[in-house]
Amino acid sequence: MSDEGDDHWPALTEYAELHGCSCKVEQGELESLLTDVGLTGAQQELRFGVGEDASARAIADDLCLVTTIDFFTPIVDDPYEFGRVAACNAASDAFATGAGDDLTFLVVLGLPQEVTDAAAEILRGIVDAVDEMGGVVAGGHTIMNPWPIAGGTVVATAPPEDLLQTSDASPSERLYLTKPLGTQPAMGALRVRDGEFGETIGEASNRPVQDIADEALAWMTTPNRDAMLAAREFATAATDITGFGLLGQARLLAENAGVGVELAHLPVIDGSLELSRLFGYGLEDGESAETSGGLLVSVPERHTEAVETAFSDADVFHREVGRVTTGSGVALVDPTIERVRG
Known part of the structure; x- marks a missing residue:
């Protein structure tokens, strides 16, 4: 890992004021936001949802669909490593609920105009990490954004008896x-x-x-x-x-x-x-x-x-x-x- 961008890649962390998971909204503010919009109670359609690391919905008597989304700003300058960290971090929310089968990843990627050349390496890092986790990248969405962001939506399955909350x-x-x-x-x-x-x-x-x-x-x-x-x-x-x-x-x-x-x-x-x-x-x-x-x-x-x-x-x-x-x-x-x- 290099400590700054090399001759080819820009230093991604210089394009964001907050880095990695430190860009998350403060815990108390998030709780207030959820309260304001009425998303603090149980949702009868779900086995569990808001307030947990991921949501789980029964799709058969013996199978639940687990979904989550997570993305953040760079914590490292190397684009490939940024992609790997982002993928591991996003999938971790599904793993925290006990789900890991049929892992499917939809990429979220946003970059400033100046660093769009780094997109392929970030995506390559995501693909390699998801492959290591036994999953597949099935698509995603890419935008122009003032701060670089990467992560994705994660979908996985698990038997209901394996779920954790x-x-x-x-x-x-x-x-x-x-x-x-x-x-x-x-x-x-x-x-x-x-x-x-x-x-x-x-x-x-x-x-x-x-x-x-x-x-x-x-x-x-x-x-x-x-x-x-x-x-x-x-x-x-x-x-x-x-x-x-x-x-x-x-x-x-x-x-x-x-x-x-x-x-x-x-x-x-x-x-x-x-x-x-x-x-x-x-x-x-x-x-x-x-x-x-x-x-x-x-x-x-x-x-x-x-x-x-x-x-x-x-x-x-x-x-x-x-x-x-x-x-x-x-x-x-x-x-x-x-x-x-x-």
């Missing part, structure tokens, strides 16, 4: 995270490390910024499909960690299920914590936005050994990060910070 989490269950945190500070530092702020960044980090960013990109381009397949037999609920950060997504799970959440362990990409403190992203408080983050999976205590074995057998990173409790809200309980490399 945040509202089914219960007290005493354990929470697992399937990727380390820290993508926002890692990529933020990469964008400015060669400017006037570069020396300060270099002094703040315990590792070369390029190494931290390369690891962040590797995590962002790791699909959550294997994690979903390993967990869904044992899990009761799941969500993926994106723009609201770990704390925000845990809060969503707590509110939807009418439970409390305690977070006690935060695995972070080694070096990202110091960068987060420098930028004020709030990584150690679980507040830093994540792009194409891992799944947060709620598992009954009796199944923890089995799910850990399933994760290990599938070569999926996993850490127990907390538990579901009675009560309400989310609390960080003297969390242990674990530095993760590779």
Whole structure:
């Protein structure tokens, strides 16, 4: 991964003021918007919908259709890698509900006039990522747009018994995270490390910024499909960690299920914590936005050994990060910070 556009490709991140999932509307504002238009209650036509990572609709007694859409601005300058991250991030919403069969992707792509030459590489990245996830790109829509955006609509199927939703989490269950945190500070530092702020960044980090960013990109381009397949037999609920950060997504799970959440362990990409403190992203408080983050999976205590074995057998990173409790809200309980490399 290059830290800026090369002789052929422009630096895509320079065309947007917000990057990756940090461009999402703030959680409270989104909730107010949904309330204003009456989209906060259950929809009888759907098994579940607004408020979950994706919607699910029964299309047969033994089959549900899961649909979602996700797109965002560049978090990396390389067009091909931007496409890969965007595809993994969009599909993750379907995987968070336990759906992964018949994966069909419709591309959403918008570019400023100055960077339209990057379209083919972005699309190639999307196609390759979707192919890796066992899916197919079936079309899409491309527009001119002041900020670059990429992502798409994702359609998948699953038997109803395989579906997961945040509202089914219960007290005493354990929470697992399937990727380390820290993508926002890692990529933020990469964008400015060669400017006037570069020396300060270099002094703040315990590792070369390029190494931290390369690891962040590797995590962002790791699909959550294997994690979903390993967990869904044992899990009761799941969500993926994106723009609201770990704390925000845990809060969503707590509110939807009418439970409390305690977070006690935060695995972070080694070096990202110091960068987060420098930028004020709030990584150690679980507040830093994540792009194409891992799944947060709620598992009954009796199944923890089995799910850990399933994760290990599938070569999926996993850490127990907390538990579901009675009560309400989310609390960080003297969390242990674990530095993760590779």
